[in-house]
Amino acid sequence: MAKAFKxxxxxxxxxHGGESVWWTGARWSDDFADAMAASTPAEVEMFEALAVxxxxxxxxxxxxxxxxxxxxxxxxxxxxxxxxxxxxRPTFDYMAGAEEATRAA
Amino acid sequence: MYRYDEFxxxxxxxxxxxFRGQVxxxxxxxxxxxxxxxxxxxxxxxxxxxxxxxRVAIPYGTLSxxxxxxxxxxxxxxxxxxxxxTTRQNIQYNWPKLGDIPDVLQHLADVxxxxxxxxxxxxxxxxxxxxxxxARDEIExxxxxxxxxxxxxxxxxxxxxxxxxxxxxVTGAETDRAAIRVHxxxxxxxxxxxxxxxxxxxxxxxxxxxxxxxPVIRDFLPREDLLPWLEAALRVYNLHxxxxxxxxxxxxxxxxEMGADNYAREVEEEFARMxxxxxxxxxxxxxxxxxxxxxxxxxxxxxxxARLAAAKKADPAFARWVDQNTVGHKTQGYAxxxxxxxxxxxxxGDATAEQMRAMAIAxxxxxxxxxxxxxxxxxxLPYVKLDDLPSLYALLKSQGLHAxxxxxxxxxxxxxxLDYCALATARSIPVAQAIAERFADEDRQRRIGPLALKIxxxxxxxxxxxxxxxxxxxxxxxxVESYQITLGGAPGEDASVGERTxxxxxxxxxxxxxxxxxxRYLEIRxxxxxxxxxxxxxxxxxxxxxxxxxA
Numbered sequence: 202m203a204k205a206f207k208x209x210x211x212x213x214x215x216x217h218g219g220e221s222v223w224w225t226g227a228r229w230s231d232d233f234a235d236a237m238a239a240s241t242p243a244e245v246e247m248f249e250a251l252a253v254x255x256x257x258x259x260x261x262x263x264x265x266x267x268x269x270x271x272x273x274x275x276x277x278x279x280x281x282x283x284x285x286x287x288x289x290r291p292t293f294d295y296m297a298g299a300e301e302a303t304r305a306a
Numbered sequence: 307m308y309r310y311d312e313f314x315x316x317x318x319x320x321x322x323x324x325f326r327g328q329v330x331x332x333x334x335x336x337x338x339x340x341x342x343x344x345x346x347x348x349x350x351x352x353x354x355x356x357x358x359x360x361r362v363a364i365p366y367g368t369l370s371x372x373x374x375x376x377x378x379x380x381x382x383x384x385x386x387x388x389x390x391x392t393t394r395q396n397i398q399y400n401w402p403k404l405g406d407i408p409d410v411l412q413h414l415a416d417v418x419x420x421x422x423x424x425x426x427x428x429x430x431x432x433x434x435x436x437x438x439x440x441a442r443d444e445i446e447x448x449x450x451x452x453x454x455x456x457x458x459x460x461x462x463x464x465x466x467x468x469x470x471x472x473x474x475x476v477t478g479a480e481t482d483r484a485a486i487r488v489h490x491x492x493x494x495x496x497x498x499x500x501x502x503x504x505x506x507x508x509x510x511x512x513x514x515x516x517x518x519x520x521p522v523i524r525d526f527l528p529r530e531d532l533l534p535w536l537e538a539a540l541r542v543y544n545l546h547x548x549x550x551x552x553x554x555x556x557x558x559x560x561x562x563e564m565g566a567d568n569y570a571r572e573v574e575e576e577f578a579r580m581x582x583x584x585x586x587x588x589x590x591x592x593x594x595x596x597x598x599x600x601x602x603x604x605x606x607x608x609x610x611x612a613r614l615a616a617a618k619k620a621d622p623a624f625a626r627w628v629d630q631n632t633v634g635h636k637t638q639g640y641a642x643x644x645x646x647x648x649x650x651x652x653x654x655g656d657a658t659a660e661q662m663r664a665m666a667i668a669x670x671x672x673x674x675x676x677x678x679x680x681x682x683x684x685x686x687l688p689y690v691k692l693d694d695l696p697s698l699y700a701l702l703k704s705q706g707l708h709a710x711x712x713x714x715x716x717x718x719x720x721x722x723x724l725d726y727c728a729l730a731t732a733r734s735i736p737v738a739q740a741i742a743e744r745f746a747d748e749d750r751q752r753r754i755g756p757l758a759l760k761i762x763x764x765x766x767x768x769x770x771x772x773x774x775x776x777x778x779x780x781x782x783x784x785x786v787e788s789y790q791i792t793l794g795g796a797p798g799e800d801a802s803v804g805e806r807t808x809x810x811x812x813x814x815x816x817x818x819x820x821x822x823x824x825x826r827y828l829e830i831r832x833x834x835x836x837x838x839x840x841x842x843x844x845x846x847x848x849x850x851x852x853x854x855x856x857a
Contacts, residue, residue: 217333218403219357259335262353280785282724286355291725293736295653296386 207279208238208271211248212286213257213264221286222261224251229260233287238269238276307370307676308453308598310418317461318415321422325349326408333405348428350421351407354728360399360407361424362414366434366452366476367395367679371669374677376417378662384410389662391647391655393719393770394473395433395679396424400726422460427468429459429540433475435483436678436686439599442636446495446503448478449599451532454587458533465540469547470555472540473512485681485797487511487520488773490557491539498526505532509539509569510561513767517803518558521566523573531577533585538576542569602674602689607639611692617699624699626748627710632695639692643673645685645702646709646717650746653735654720655683664705672698681770682719684712714751715759715824716742719770723763723780724787730763732780732787737761737816744817745824754824757837760795773797775838776823777804778816787813793823793849794841807850819853826852 211224215231222229223236230236239245245266251257252264268279278284285292310318325345332342346352350361362377369377377397381389384406385399392398402410414420423430432452439447455474459465465472475484478495486492492508505527511520527535543557546564561569618625633642645665647655657665665685669677672694673687680686690698702708711717718741721727723734738761745751760774764781771777777792789811792804811819824837826849831840841849 214353214357216339217405219353219401221356258338262339281782281787282355282730285724289356291735292733293653293725293739295388295656295725 206240206242207268208240208276209245209248209266210236210238210269210276211251211264212236212267212283213252213261216260216262219262221289224248224264231289233278234275236269236276238271239266307368308365308449308595311594314418314457315415318418318420318422321349321420322408322411322415325411329404329408344426346407347425348422349407349411350424351404352425352728354400354722354726355724356726357401358404358407359726360402360410360421361392362397362399362419362421363424363431364396364419364679365456366432366438366449367436367681368438368449369669369677369679370417371666371675371677373417373419374662374666374669376413376419378659378666380410380413381662382659388656388658390653390722391657391679391683391685393655393681393683393721393768394431395436395681396431397679398722400722427470427472428466429462429468429472429474432456432459433473433484433489433681435477435479436680437483437633437642437688438478438678439601440635440637440640440642440688441479441481441483442634443481444479444636445497446478447599448476448484448493448495450592450595451478451493451495451505452476453595453598454533454592455536458536458585464537465544468540468544469549470552470557472543472557474536480799482798482801483680485770485773485801487799487801488513488517488770488797489520491536492520493532496526502528504528507535507539509573510558510566511801512556512558513770513772514556515553515765515767516556516558517767517772518562519801519803520558521561523561523566523570530586531582533587534580534582535573535577537585538573538580541576541580542572546572604637604640604689605691607691607693609638611639611695614692614695617696623708623710624696626752627699627708628695630710630714630752631712632690635689641690641692641695643687643690643695643698644680644712645687645707646711647684647707648711648717648742649706649709650716650742651739654718654738657685661705661707664701664707668698668701671701682717684717710748711751713756713758715745715754715757716751717758718742719758719760719774721762721764721768723761723769727763729766730780731765731782732763732789733813734761734763734769734778734780737778737780737789737813740817741820744821754828755836757824758797759820770797771795772803773801774804775836775841776820778820781810783810789813789816791819791823791853793846794838796838805846807846808854811853822852823849 226237475489494506507524508520509523678686718738720734720738724730761778762769762771773795795804
């Protein structure tokens with residue numbers, strides 16, 4: 202039996218800054234909300250080709266496809282790892298933590 | 307402290323210039339990522355979840371005040387104002403940009419530091435006892451040995467493409483504070499029956515997915531044979547170690563599969579065959595290295611400090627800090643002071659640029675300009691006069707560096723975990739924070755006593771969970787974080803690998819589970835027993851029952 206199709210986004214890290222980026226259909230964005238989901242096998246194939254295309258290689262490091270879920274609020278990353286990437290930061294308040302330690306005096 | 311000679315300086319500066327060219331070629335598209343990746347990894351530059359990560363080597367954990375200031379400057383100018391001290395006595399920056407890395411490396415080279423061999427399948431930074439040179443139980447200061455290994459292993463052509471990474475640790479004391487038995491090679495400085503000082507060589511220890519305690523491969527190695535013997539030990543590994551499966555490529559697998567006796571025999575055969583003279587450093591070079599680690603000129607001080615006693619009496623919090631975070635020094639009137647980087651609510655091992663500068667000032671004023679990073683992610687000031695402890699404490703307190711929890715349940719080792727790391731399967735730091743908050747009460751921590759809690763966010767075990775008295779391993783079970791608990795691990799001279807309690811627990815349940823384990827220990831401990839001792843006496847069933855019994 203064929204596996205149910207799961208929508209996917211094309212993502213990677215920006216070559217210069219290293220930040221997470223997503224393919225919008227026209228450009229690379231550092232905002233997950235801009236991501237375009239491949240919703241057909243043909244689109245997935247196109248993403249796979251784009252992941253290794255010279256155009257991508259010059260801008261993005263380690264491009265890969267990541268599963269997403271369609272929700273009433275829009276696209277959501279399907280895994281915690283991808284959710285942490287989409288948030289662009291750790292899940293704990295790392296800056297405040299550092300500052301708090303300083304203030305605790 | 308060791309100072310670079312002209313060769314060290316030349317190698318490091320040339321390497322910066324070389325990498326600058328490589329980065330430029332990558333940014334202009336002349337190099338593909340496939341071509342560039344091995345080059346950046348050779349310079350300690352990883353790509354993690356959110357950004358690049360630069361791992362900087364801190365040779366055997368030793369830093370001068372000027373070096374610490376430079377680390378602070380880099381954190382501020384090129385990162386987000388903080389750095390992360392690691393379980394291998396290094397520092398990592400979590401947010402640098404690729405184009406800035408050559409400048410960062412140049413700033414490091416300016417203070418005799420680099421990021422060479424902090425990644426890749428080569429010999430990594432040698433780690434050591436953070437109390438080197440000042441511990442009471444030391445046979446010999448391990449730092450000259452570490453420095454010799456650093457020089458030998460840096461850019462070693464034969465060992466640049468090993469089957470897997472290779473980690474060496476050295477201790478000069480009976481008490482093993484460097485976890486040498488869980489390293490690829492662990493070196494213990496020992497004295498033989500004739501009173502000569504030499505090395506006991508442990509080979510084939512490690513953590514990761516197959517934890518192993520290293521067997522002794524050579525009980526006594528004369529001092530002058532160290533480098534030839536290491537070369538023979540690595541050569542046998544390089545020839546016979548597996549390269550077909552990265553999970554079986556570490557030397558521990560080879561030693562285990564060959565058998566320690568067969569491995570030892572091959573090493574000794576190679577050692578006998580090789581040209582040892584070319585590898586034996588001459589006496590002049592050894593003396594040059596030794597001179598950098600000569601004991602400082604200590605002041606002639608009384609054993610007791612009236613000033614310290616009065617300050618302890620006046621401030622109970624200070625008294626607690628002194629009792630918990632200072633260690634007996636080999637020289638009368640001095641203490642080893644340990645700065646905990648584990649404040650309740652903080653991320654284990656993180657320090658802000660401001661805190662790094664405060665630690666540099668502390669080193670300048672109170673510790674003969676020197677600091678050590680511990681594999682437990684804390685910072686040591688090795689030469690503090692007892693009289694200076696009150697002033698040191700005031701300085702540390704002004705920067706939130708005064709947590710009095712050394713060796714207690716909140717002094718948790720944790721890897722960066724899924725919050726940063728591309729390899730991680732679960733979060734570590736927030737788990738550490740939740741446990742630390744649960745046990746925040748200082749009196750309760752003290753009642754519990756010595757307890758090493760270590761958390762890894764994946765099977766690679768950077769958080770040393772296998773050798774935690776309580777170890778926590780975060781895994782991904784069908785998209786959900788799940789945490790396995792191990793009990794009874796220990797990293798030192800009585801090293802052991804922890805035993806799994808059973809099925810894992812959810813992210814939310816971990817603090818409760820740890821509390822139940824600790825409560826059970828408090829119930830059943832005999833007078834004077836530590837958690838580890840109680841576990842070793844009472845065994846797994848008593849603890850297992852506490853966490854799996856029906857509610």
